[in-house]
Amino acid sequence: QVQLVESGGGLVQAGGSLRLSCAASGRTFSSYTMGWFRQAPGKEREFVAAISWSAGTSLYGDSVKGRFTISRDNAKNTVYLQITGLKSEDTAVYYCATRGSRYVSSSASAYDYWGQGTQVTVSS
Numbered sequence: 001q002v003q004l005v006e007s008g009g010g011l012v013q014a015g016g017s018l019r020l021s022c023a024a025s026g027r028t029f030s031s032y033t034m035g036w037f038r039q040a041p042g043k044e045r046e047f048v049a050a051i052s053w054s055a056g057t058s059l060y061g062d063s064v065k066g067r068f069t070i071s072r073d074n075a076k077n078t079v080y081l082q083i084t085g086l087k088s089e090d091t092a093v094y095y096c097a098t099r100g101s102r103y104v105s106s107s108a109s110a111y112d113y114w115g116q117g118t119q120v121t122v123s124s
Contacts, residue, residue, distance in 0.1 A: 002024070002027045002098060002113040003024070004022055004024050004113060004114065004115035006020060006021065006022045006094065006096050006115045006116065006117060007022075007023075007118060008020040008118060009094060009119045009120045010120070010121070011121045012086055012120070013086075013123050014086055014087060014123065016086050016122075017084045017085075017086065018082075018120060019081070020080065020094055020120075021078055021080055022034070022036075022081075023076075023078050024096075024098060027113070029077040030053060031053050032053055032099060032100060032101065032102065033051065033052055033053060033101055033103060033104050034097070034098055034099075035047070035049065035050035035051075035096070035097045035098070035099065035111055036048040036070060036079075036081045037094070037097060037111075038090075038092035038093065039093050039095070040089075040092040043092075045095070045108050047108065048060070048070075048081065048094070049061065049064065049069075050070065050106065051070045051079065051104065052102060052104050053074075054102075057103075057104050059104045059105075059106055064083075064090075067086075068081060068084075070082075079096060087122060088122050088124045089122075090120060090122050091120060091122045092120060093118065093119050093120075094120055095115055095117045096114070096115040097113065097114045098111060098113045
């Protein structure tokens with residue numbers, strides 16, 4: 001059974017920073033792609049970032065390029081999302097997901113396990 005547990009969300013002022021973490025278990029973590037998505041109220045789930053199994057390839061959504069950084073520590077079975085320059089439009093529930101492939105994808109349907117999400121709220 002694959003489990004993904006996100007943490008690190010919270011309330012932060014615009015312009016601030018956060019680091020989200022996602023701890024994985026139940027799968028050979030180092031062999032699979034990890035991704036972050038987010039969903040704001042009334043909106044569809046949006047791709048944020050993904051990182052390949054070796055961390056050699058990363059992919060970002062257009063709205064977060066230059067502000068978000070995805071990384072992973074395979075020894076700790078954890079993937080991170082460093083967020084800087086937070087904007088009100090970054091307010092959403094952030095989900096971690098894993099894909100049974102070594103190749104990155106921005107499509108939510110390509111990911112087969114999801115965490116419960118962590119809320120990020122940006123105040124202006």
